Amino acid sequence: MSTDSTSETVHYQPAPISGSHAVPGMGRWGELKLSLRLLVREARSGELTLLLMALVLAITVSTGISLFSSRLELAMQANANDILGADLRVRSSTALPDEWLTQADKLDLTRARTLTFPSVVLSESPGNESMSLAAIKAVDDGYPLRGQLLVTDSTDVPGTDRSQGPSVGEAWIEPRLLALLNTQIGERISVGENSLLISGVVEQESDRGGNFYNLSPRVMVHWNDVADSGLLGPGSRVTYRLLLEGSADELEQFKAQLNLDPNQKFESLDDGSRAMSTSLERAKQYLSLAAMMAVVLASVAVAISVRRYARRHFDISALMRTFGLQQGQIFRIYTWQLFWVGILAAILGAALAWFLQVALLSILADLVPDGLPPASILAWAVGLCSGFVSLLGFGLPHILPLARISPLRVLRQELQPVPLSGWVLYAFSLATLTGLLWVFTSDALLSLGVMLGGSATLLVLLGLLRGVIVIIDKVLRQRQLSLAWRFAWQHIQRDQTAAAGQVLAFSLTLMVMLVIGMLRSDLLADWQRSLPTDTPNVFAMNIQPFDRESLLSSMSEEGIEPEDLYPIVPMRLTSVNGTEISELEIRDEGSIDRDLITSSANFLPDNNEVVAGDWAKTQAGPNYVSLEVDLAERLGFKLGDILGFRAAGVDFTVEINSLRSVDWASMTPNFYMMLSPDVMASLPNSYLTSFYLPDNQDASLTRLIKEFPGVTFLDTRFLITQLQSLLQRITLAIELILVCVLAGALLVMLSVLLTSTRERLTQGALLRTLGASKQQIRRSQWVEFGLLGGLAAIFALLGAEALCAGLYLGLLDIPYGGLGWNWLVLPPVTILLIGGVGTLMLRSTISQPPLQVLRE
Numbered sequence: 142m143s144t145d146s147t148s149e150t151v152h153y154q155p156a157p158i159s160g161s162h163a164v165p166g167m168g169r170w171g172e173l174k175l176s177l178r179l180l181v182r183e184a185r186s187g188e189l190t191l192l193l194m195a196l197v198l199a200i201t202v203s204t205g206i207s208l209f210s211s212r213l214e215l216a217m218q219a220n221a222n223d224i225l226g227a228d229l230r231v232r233s234s235t236a237l238p239d240e241w242l243t244q245a246d247k248l249d250l251t252r253a254r255t256l257t258f259p260s261v262v263l264s265e266s267p268g269n270e271s272m273s274l275a276a277i278k279a280v281d282d283g284y285p286l287r288g289q290l291l292v293t294d295s296t297d298v299p300g301t302d303r304s305q306g307p308s309v310g311e312a313w314i315e316p317r318l319l320a321l322l323n324t325q326i327g328e329r330i331s332v333g334e335n336s337l338l339i340s341g342v343v344e345q346e347s348d349r350g351g352n353f354y355n356l357s358p359r360v361m362v363h364w365n366d367v368a369d370s371g372l373l374g375p376g377s378r379v380t381y382r383l384l385l386e387g388s389a390d391e392l393e394q395f396k397a398q399l400n401l402d403p404n405q406k407f408e409s410l411d412d413g414s415r416a417m418s419t420s421l422e423r424a425k426q427y428l429s430l431a432a433m434m435a436v437v438l439a440s441v442a443v444a445i446s447v448r449r450y451a452r453r454h455f456d457i458s459a460l461m462r463t464f465g466l467q468q469g470q471i472f473r474i475y476t477w478q479l480f481w482v483g484i485l486a487a488i489l490g491a492a493l494a495w496f497l498q499v500a501l502l503s504i505l506a507d508l509v510p511d512g513l514p515p516a517s518i519l520a521w522a523v524g525l526c527s528g529f530v531s532l533l534g535f536g537l538p539h540i541l542p543l544a545r546i547s548p549l550r551v552l553r554q555e556l557q558p559v560p561l562s563g564w565v566l567y568a569f570s571l572a573t574l575t576g577l578l579w580v581f582t583s584d585a586l587l588s589l590g591v592m593l594g595g596s597a598t599l600l601v602l603l604g605l606l607r608g609v610i611v612i613i614d615k616v617l618r619q620r621q622l623s624l625a626w627r628f629a630w631q632h633i634q635r636d637q638t639a640a641a642g643q644v645l646a647f648s649l650t651l652m653v654m655l656v657i658g659m660l661r662s663d664l665l666a667d668w669q670r671s672l673p674t675d676t677p678n679v680f681a682m683n684i685q686p687f688d689r690e691s692l693l694s695s696m697s698e699e700g701i702e703p704e705d706l707y708p709i710v711p712m713r714l715t716s717v718n719g720t721e722i723s724e725l726e727i728r729d730e731g732s733i734d735r736d737l738i739t740s741s742a743n744f745l746p747d748n749n750e751v752v753a754g755d756w757a758k759t760q761a762g763p764n765y766v767s768l769e770v771d772l773a774e775r776l777g778f779k780l781g782d783i784l785g786f787r788a789a790g791v792d793f794t795v796e797i798n799s800l801r802s803v804d805w806a807s808m809t810p811n812f813y814m815m816l817s818p819d820v821m822a823s824l825p826n827s828y829l830t831s832f833y834l835p836d837n838q839d840a841s842l843t844r845l846i847k848e849f850p851g852v853t854f855l856d857t858r859f860l861i862t863q864l865q866s867l868l869q870r871i872t873l874a875i876e877l878i879l880v881c882v883l884a885g886a887l888l889v890m891l892s893v894l895l896t897s898t899r900e901r902l903t904q905g906a907l908l909r910t911l912g913a914s915k916q917q918i919r920r921s922q923w924v925e926f927g928l929l930g931g932l933a934a935i936f937a938l939l940g941a942e943a944l945c946a947g948l949y950l951g952l953l954d955i956p957y958g959g960l961g962w963n964w965l966v967l968p969p970v971t972i973l974l975i976g977g978v979g980t981l982m983l984r985s986t987i988s989q990p991p992l993q994v995l996r997e
Contacts, residue, residue, distance in 0.1 A: 172470055176477035183478075193482055195446035199531055200490025202438065204524025205497040211520035212498070223288035226348025227253070227384035229392045230408040231399070237381050244398050250387040253283030254364060258379040262360055263331040264322040273321040273358060273850065275314075277332060280306035281364040286386045288347030294326060300344035309363045312337040316344075318358035320843045321850060335366055348384075382408070434653045437595065440531040441646055445893055447479075447536035455542075475540045476533075483532045487525055494524065530573050571596060594947050598940045602648060606641050606936060610634070628913075628921035629928060632904070640929070646893045647933030648940060651971060655941035655963060660948070663955055677704055677809060677831035679842065680855040684828035692849055696832065699841040703832040707740040707810055710826040715792065716785030717778070727776050739788075739814045740829070741821035745801075748809055754780050754799030762817035766795040769803050769813045789825045834858070922980045930975035934968040 222228050231241070237254060245252045255278060262275040284306045291300035292313055307313050312330060319325060319342065326339050343359055373379055385392060396407065454475075461471055498516075575592040579585050614634050617626075633640040681703070684692060689706070696703055714737065715722055745756055752770050759767045768778060778784075778797060785794045795816060803811050810829055834842055836858075846854055908918055942960055949957035 169473070172473050173477055176474045177481065179474065180478045180481055192443075192446040192450050193486055195442040196482060196486035196528065196532055197490045197493065199438075199440070199442050200486055200525065200528035201493040201497060203527050204490060204494035204521065207520045207524035208494055208516040209498040211516040212514060215514045215517070223347055225408070226288050227286050227386055229385040229387075229395070231383040231385075231401075231405065232408050233381045233383075233402075233405040234379070235381070235402075235404060237383050241383055241399065244395060245383070245385060248387065248391045248395055250385045250391055250395060251283065251286060252386075253286050253384040254281045255279065255284060255382045255384065256364075256367065256379055257382075258373070260332065262318070262322065264324045265329040265331055265336060266324055269323055271322045271324070271850075273318060274853070275318060275358045275360045277367065278359060278361045279364045279367040280361060282306075284384070285348065286384050289345050290343075290347070291345035292341040292343055294341050296326065296342065300342070307340060307361055307363055309365050310337060311340040311363070312366075313341040313343045313361040314339055315359045316342055317842070317846055317854060317856060318360065320846045321358060323847075330360075332360060332362060332366070337362060337366065431657055434657055438650065438653060440535050441649055443531045444535035444539075445642070445646060447532075448539045451539040451542065472540065476537065479532055479536050479540065483529050486532075487528060490528060491521070491525060534569065534571075534573065590947060590951065591944075594944060598943050599645065599649065602936045602940055603641060603645055605939075606644055606648075606932065609932065610641065626921075626924055628908070628917070629925035632921075632925055633928065643893055644929055644932045644936065647929060647971075647975065648936040650893075651933055651937035651967065652940045652944065655937060655960065655967070656944050656948070659941070659945055659960065659963075663949070663957075675833045677833050678856070678858045679834045680810075680829065680831045680857065681845075682709075682827070682829050682853040682855065684830065684852050686828070688849055688852060689828055692845075692852065695845060695848055699838070699845065701832050701834065701838075701841060703830045704809065705742070705744075706828045706830045707742060707812075708821050708826045709738055709740050709829045710788050710821065710824045712737055712739055712786045712788035712824075714784060715787050716794075718783050719785075737814060738812065739816055740810070740812045741816045741818050743818060746809070746811075748804040748811065749801045752800050752802050754797075756799050756801075759799050759815065759817050762819035764793075764795045764820060765798045765817040766820075767799040767801055767815045768797055770800040771802075772813050773797070773800055791824060793820065793823070795820060919980060923976050926979035927972045927976040929979075930971040930973075931968055933975070934971035937971075938964055938967060 231237075242252065257276055257278045259274060260277050261272055262277075264271045282305065285304075290303045290306070292303050293300040296316075296319075312332065314330075322330065324330065324339065326342060329336050329338055331337075343361060346359065346361075367373060385395065387395075401407075458471055458475075461474075462468075466474075571592060575588050579588040610633070614630070617630055681692070684706070693703065717725060717727075743760055745751065751767075754767070756767065759765045766784060773779070780797055780800070782797045783794050784797065785792065801815075805811060810831060834856075842854060842856065845852075909915075938960060941963075945960070946957050949955045
C-alpha cells in the first residue's frame, strides 16, 4: 500500500474488513462479530494453531495432573480412613450421648460404637489359673465400618474378612493372649462377671491404631456383654468411640452440630499413628507441589505463544488503526479472540485431561489402588481456572501493545514494549495463581514459598543471564571463530532479549524437572530411612527392674537383639512457673490433660535433634527436662520455665533447658518429654525396649510371653505392614505424577522451539541465497542450540539448588545434600537434547527452496 492511498483511506469512510463494518462506534456487538470473523480467518491461515496447541497443552497438563493427583489423594485418604476405621471418629471418656446417635441417623450416616478399657482376663480351663491384663474392646452390630477385620476360627486356617464383630457370649482374642492364658479356641475365659466362649482369633484389626503405650493383648466382645459385666463402674478407664461413615458434607454438618466437652475430641490419623500421618502429609505436599509446577509450565507456554502471536500481528493492528479503529476497540477485539481460544482450549483440554488420567489408570490398573473415587469439582475448577488465568494474565500483557500501536507502524517497523499496565497484570496473575494454588493445596506457606521464591529466583537468573551473554560476547569478539560459530552467536547476540527468554524458558523447564525429580528421590529415601527392612516391630513394655537382666538374657538366647532400654514413668503436669494448671488457659489442652509417658537417656536418640538449649546439661542435671519443640510452641513454653509434675504420688519440679525436634515418622520410641537421669532415678519406673522379629520367629515371641507374663509385648507387625502398604501407594503416586510433569515439561520445551520456526525459515532462506550450504546452516543450528542448552542447564542447576534448599529446609524438613552428580550429567545431556531436537524441528529451514520461503 502506498503512502497516498493510505492517507486517502484515512480521510474517507473506512473500508469494511472481511465483510464487517469496523468503524468507530460500531458497538460491542460489532466488535464481537469482528473478533469472531478475524478469528476464523486467522485459524484458517494457521496463525492460532500454536497458541491453541500451547493452551490446550497447558490445560491438559494442569487439569490432568489436578484430576489424577486428586483421585490418588482421595484414594490414599480412603486408605488412611481404613486405618482409622471410619471417615470420622469421635472419642469420649464418658458414655456417648444419645443425641449424637440421633443426629447421625438424621444425616443418614452409617455408624458404629466401640468402647475400650483395660481389664484382667482369666482362663476357665480346668486346672488352668492363668490370667493376663488385656485391652477389652466392645463393639456393636455396626462394627466394622471400614478396613479389614481378619478373624480365624482355627489356628491352622488363614483369617477371613468379617463384616460384623463377635456375637453375644463370644470373644475374639489375639494369638499372644492364647499363649499368655495357655488356652485355645473353644475354651472359655472370664471377663468381669461374664463367661465368654473363645470363638475366633483376631489376625488383623485395621482400626487398632499405633499408640504403643496403651495396647495390651486384645479381647473383642459384643457391646451387650460389657453392660452387665461389672467392669464399667466409677474409676474404670473407659474410652468410648463413635465411628461414622458418609459424605464429606454430611460429616461436616454432623461436626458443626456437636458441642464437644473437654473430655471429647475428634480423632484423626495423627491419633492413631504419627508415622502414617507424617508420611501422608509429606505425600500431599509433593503432589501439591507437582500440580503447582504444572501450572507454572502452563503459564510459560502460554506467555511464549501469545508473545509470538502478538509480534506477528503488529502490522495488522497498525492497519486497523489506520482504518480508524480506536485503541479500546482493538484491545477488546484481541481480548475476545483470546477468550474464544480459551473456551475452545478449555473444552479440548478438559476432554484430553479426562482421557489422559483414564488412560493412565487403564495402563496401570494392576498397580494403582482399586476403585479410585471420582475427582472433586475443585480439581476441575483449579485446572480450568489456572488455564484461563494463564491465558489472560500472561497473554493480555502482550495484547496491550497491539492496541497502543501507532498507525506509523505501517511505515516504520518499530516494536512496542509491554507497558507498565502489562507488568501489573503479570503481577496480578501471579497473585491469582498463588491464590488458586492455595485453594488446591490448602497450604499457604507452600504456595507462597514456591511462587515467590520461584519468581525471585527467575528474576535473579534473568539478570545473571543478560550479564553472561554480554561477557561471552566480549570474549568471543577477541577470538577467531568458525563460520558456524559466528552464525550461531550472531543470531543469539542480535536479539539478546529473545535469546534470554528462550534460555530462561529452557532453564525453568529443566529446573522443574530437577526439583520434582530430586524431591521424589529424597522423599522416598527419607521414608526408607525411617522404615528400613529391620525396623523394630515388637515393643516390650512394663519391664520391671528385677526382670531387666533376665529378659535381656532370654532375648539373646532367642537370637533377638533389642534396641536401647528406656526407663519410663507416667506423670501428669500440675503447674507452670508456680501457677496451677487448673488456673491456666491450657488446662483443657489434650496434649497435657492426660498422663504423659516420660523417659530419660544418657544419649540423644537418633531420631531427635536439639534445636534450642543444651542437651549436655539435661544429661548432667539436676532437675532438668527436655521438651519436644512443637509441643512447647503449642503450649507457649520456653527455656527456663519451671514445670511441676506428679508421678506415682510424688510431686517434683524441673526446669526446661532444651528443646528437641522429633522424627515422628520413625518406628522407634519417641517421647514428648525427657527428664534428666537424676530425676528419673528418684521415681518408680519400668523399662521399654523394642526389637525386630522376623516372621519365622513367632515361636520365640510366644516363649518370651510365657516366660515373662508381667511384660507387655506389643506386636506391631500389622501396623508396619499397613504403613508399608500406604507408602507403596504414595510412591506409585509420586512416580505417576513425575511422569506427567516430565511429559508436560518436554512439550513446553518443544513449544519454545516451535515459536522461532518461521523466523528461522526466513533466515535460512536468506543465508542459502547468499551462498551458505546446508551443512553450514545445520552446524550453526547445532552450535546455537547447544549454547542455549548449556546455558539453560547451568542456570537451571543454580535455580534448582536455591529452590530445593528452601523447600527441603524451610517447608519439608528434609536434610539437603545438594544436586551432586546432576552438575556433571545435566549440561551435556541438555546440549545433546536441545541441539538434536532443535535441529530436527528446523530441518525444513534447509529443505525448502529459498524462493518458496521468501515468497510466503
